[in-house]
Amino acid sequence: xxxxxxxxxxxxxxxxxxxxxxxxxxxxxxxxxxxxxxxxxxxxxxxxxxxxxxxxxxxxxxxxxxxxxxxxxxxxxxxxxxxxxxxxxxxxxxxxxxxxxxxxxxxxxxxxxxxxxxxxxxxxxxxxxxxxxxxxxxxxxxxxxxxxxxxxxxxxx
Numbered sequence: 001x002x003x004x005x006x007x008x009x010x011x012x013x014x015x016x017x018x019x020x021x022x023x024x025x026x027x028x029x030x031x032x033x034x035x036x037x038x039x040x041x042x043x044x045x046x047x048x049x050x051x052x053x054x055x056x057x058x059x060x061x062x063x064x065x066x067x068x069x070x071x072x073x074x075x076x077x078x079x080x081x082x083x084x085x086x087x088x089x090x091x092x093x094x095x096x097x098x099x100x101x102x103x104x105x106x107x108x109x110x111x112x113x114x115x116x117x118x119x120x121x122x123x124x125x126x127x128x129x130x131x132x133x134x135x136x137x138x139x140x141x142x143x144x145x146x147x148x149x150x151x152x153x154x155x156x157x
Contacts, residue, residue, distance in 0.1 A: 035098045
């Protein structure tokens, strides 16, 4: 946690290898499989939610993808192109796609922004369940989200 502009997103971008640090080095991430939820949803607009999920899990059956989407309240949009989804729907697809990827370390950049409280609670429950004790680094401005995610350690920059 830190004020806007303090470098939280930049830190995640450095960890993902999208940017280089001004000084110092980071060790140990080369062996890890990373997955991420960005501030932007970064979905493939012409693909359906199922198609977006199958980008990271190509062997997943469409029925299993549909079941995962239904668990986070997306049963009514399974066949719509992502470009037609609301912001909150797109957000949930992006989160689920990151969770379904084969990863060791999950990076979340304000993952639950734009979700109403009931939807957020459901998605946080699903996220915690799917993380299955893997390492998660989450950037947020919301202390309640950290608590709901079961944060073990909080760093205020």
